[in-house]
Amino acid sequence: MADPDEAVGGRYRPSALRALLKYARPHLGVLLGALALTLASSVLALTQPLLTERIITRLGAGDSVRGLAIALFAFILFSLLLTAVESWLTERTSERIVLDVRRGLIRRLIRLRISEVDRSEPADLTSRLTADSTMVQYAATSGAIKLVDGTLHLIAAVVIMAVLSPMLLGVTAGVLVVALVAVVVVFPRVRAAVTRGQEAVGELGASMDRALGAIRTVKASGAEEREIERADKAAVRSYDAALTGVRYQVFISVVTGLAMQASFLAVIGLGGVLVARQDITVAVLIAFLLYLFNLGTPIVALLDGATSLHQGLGAMVRIQQVEEMDVEPATATAPPPRRIPSLAFENVSFGYGDRGEILAGVTFTAPAGGITALVGPSGAGKTTLFSLVERFYEPTAGRILLGGDDISGQPRELVRQQIAYVEQDTPMLAGTLRENLTYAAPDADDAAIVDVLERTQLAGLVSGMPDGIDTDIGTRGLALSGGERQRLAVARALLRRPGVLLLDEMTAHLDSRSEAVMREVIAEVARDCTVLLIAHRLHTVTMSDNIVVLDAGLVRAAGTHRELLHSDHLYQELVHNQLLTADDELTTGSLVS
Template structure:
């Protein structure tokens, strides 16, 4: 009795391989990318910075004029000229600040307009496999919220940092003219606070990047639900989809809260630094005045410079915070520019 041989096994149909992922582009330093966005507007930004510096210069001269007013009152001399000069400096500084604010805001809107145009152009032309792989809500959030962060960093942030640094340097020079010893006391306090800020500021960038990813997740969840609204309602899945979107919102809330804590800490440190410097100068300077080594008018002028430092230090801190937030969003925008598009 012969046995029938087993039929040959059917050949396995090869499975289609997953499309190869495009190679990751070489990483460009985020700060260089940010400066690239600002470069087409460098002329207006430079003019804006010059206006800011002119307003700061008007503020820098005011304590010296105030010292002359006090000396004139103590010596019995006329003070009408210095008082008029002081009033003119106040008005000039206010006018320059208003003009600078308008130019800066206009440039800021132009920057974000170009960023959004470029993003929309690429997103509409993305290849279908890339669109299938990316949640639409996340892509949309890069055009809306991420571009706004880059907008602030590339214009206002850069101007505020430059103004803060140059104004602080100018104040330091004039404070040294008034009294070198008190300048050393002020510098010691500010340097100690600056070292703490160096550790805190990079954490703002990380927190903002996480927050923006979470905002994209919220958009993706809502886009998925609204895009299949009939199916969701037919299956009574409103509760489940609401819970998913709520989880994404909770994640965005926690990530945003982490960034807000670091920003608040930086603001507290900047405020404390000025107050600590004022108290230190008041203690040391008061002792010098009591011993006859320092005139009271010079101490008052120096204290006015310490108060003046609050503005450029606040500008520097706010600008650095904006830069860190913008650098956290730059990476997400640059990802879009490296996604494959159709011809």
């Protein structure tokens, strides 16, 4: 991942500029056309003072100026027309560039490896897609055009002014050079402030995402003020960085404005002396003053272009950080023939970076078409095993075999097409119940949908909704209860008709009646599917064909419920302390004794 401090002090690595040019390159023809129009408009603007000087000279000589006046008026109109066309081309191209940037980021962000997502703030990643991409579009289009046009326009104006009066240009240059030095000294600080501001905006988005994503917990904990303070600090950092940048930009504007005024006064004073001495004519002095007056246009264009470029480079650094994150390769694979495979773990080990080893040589097999339960204390590595099966992470050692085939040698899409995963927190997507239900099986027909709704006891819920299955369930499915979300997640998994079904605490939010129904559903599904589940409720565990006890990343024991009650002390302890419910004591007390 890129070093977040690589832009501090106003220095950007060359790859940031190359990346910026990469987005502009497909539109190079249009951008060159827009630049040509801008330069043509600048040429017309540069000829206007010369035409004015000729008109004044002819008026002094009593000659006709009709042709020159018409030409001057035509030049002004044509210059405005060229500017309008250039603006349209530039704005259209800038929107196309930002579309390209965002499309690339969208594909990359969605395909990020889970390890990268776990290390990042989602809101900060989103800000790179929204705010940073906008800065890139202007840097690659109008910023670059202004930089080139401003430079050439300024050089051409200075050359013409030198031809008109080298002495007046010397006075002007002396004042402008002082201003230029001040601007060059300040610009690195502007760039650094822009970078800090972009990072602070990302932190602000992350703070609000944290608070709004767990708003019920925030309110129930009485933590509103703490979260407000946290987000407020990020907002203040963004404000401070922006204000610093504004101060420097104001300084630059004041210095350049003061330089222009000072040079204007100096030219009038010296020009008056030169006219009195008849070294130059009044017409030449007026033409020179017009060039000096219009000198602000290329200078402002240069400053705007430089500012846009530096902002774009700062944003490009942040976008590059995303582009350098590891992603899962996109592979087009045809859905495999449906089968009911076994799931075997052979000496599987894994650790999360600095957290040490979570799994240490785990070996067991979930037979095809049966129910295997994973039990163990928190932190034993149960959910981590599911993450390895889904290939969210890769084992550091060992193999996972799906139907006898090592999943590490298969495309991720092919592996995941055979598996359905019901997560512990049962996440829902903003949208309708239908969209969530068919998310993993978008081609499911109405008969299959009705069947799975009835099997998971959701048919009554759907019939009572205002728009039926097309009712919006709100952000993260908050219009549903925890139990309803749990059953919907199971229904979504069943609709996919997977070969392997992974269930992580799938009965955690269900009442006893709904749990009993869900156990019946799972028992039925297990006849046509391999089920591997994590459970803390005894009824769910005892219905399993095989139970694997995990402890500290190791398989401690395996067997049936009755076997483990007589052979494994940890399982006995789990039955008493975590799996046991009041009703269960009546049925298991004699077995434990």
